[in-house]
Amino acid sequence: MHWDSGRVRVGETPPTANVLLQMATCCGEDAFFATLESALRRSLLSPGALVWLRSRLPLAMRWLIGFARADADSGLESLIRLRLHRIGIEVRSQVQIDRVGEVDFVIGDRLIVEADGRENHERERERLKDLRRDAIAASGGYTTLRFTYALIVREWHLVRAAILGMMARGAHLLGSL
Incomplete structure (x- = not known):
């Protein structure tokens, strides 16, 4: 049984902040963060609810409230940004590139990282x-790494290795290749 100090009534949907608090304590940091960013994108949390949530989170997780943003298009994007941040890699999100359009992330000057959900590649x-x-981006000097849901969620070690490998070769730096 889950319990916290929020206001929950039997038969009613609990407030989003209560659900997030339960996720934080039961599902871990990654699931909590992806859900938090989704709630922010959908405007489901008031400033007061965020203050309430932050004050009740375990101390080690409170920083996630300040790190969270409302512009992630998917939970996969939230996971990538969080996991790369943990290893010291900062990304720019939702970047517009001439002739290419909006890409999920850019690392450095020219390494594009795209997260493809399950449904994207079924069609x-x-x-x-x-x-x-990707071909248009390459013609403009960019390198694109594209990862599926399964790779991001179940085989993060491969995603991490691919990104770090490209960075080690300077693929993220302008004029390096």
Whole structure:
């Protein structure tokens, strides 16, 4: 049984802040953070609710409230940003690139990181659109790394290794290749 000091009534949906607090204590930092950013994107948390939530989170997790943003398009993007931050890699999110459009992340000057959800690559048309965007980006001097839901969620070590490997080769720096 879960319990906290929030106002929850039997038969009613609990406030979003209460649900997030339960997630933090039961599901861990990654799931909590992805859900927090989703709630922020959907404007489900008032400033007061954020203060309430932060004051009740375990001390080690309170920094996530300040780190969270409302512009993540998906939980996958939230996970990538959080996990890269943990290893000291800062990213720019939702970046507009001429002729390419908006990309999920850019590391440094020219390393694009894209998170493709489950549904994205089930349709060939979406896949071809992404490959075309990647080719246009490459013609402009960018390198694109594209990761699926399964890789991000279940095989983060491979995603991390790919990003670090490209950075070690300078793929994120202007004029390095």
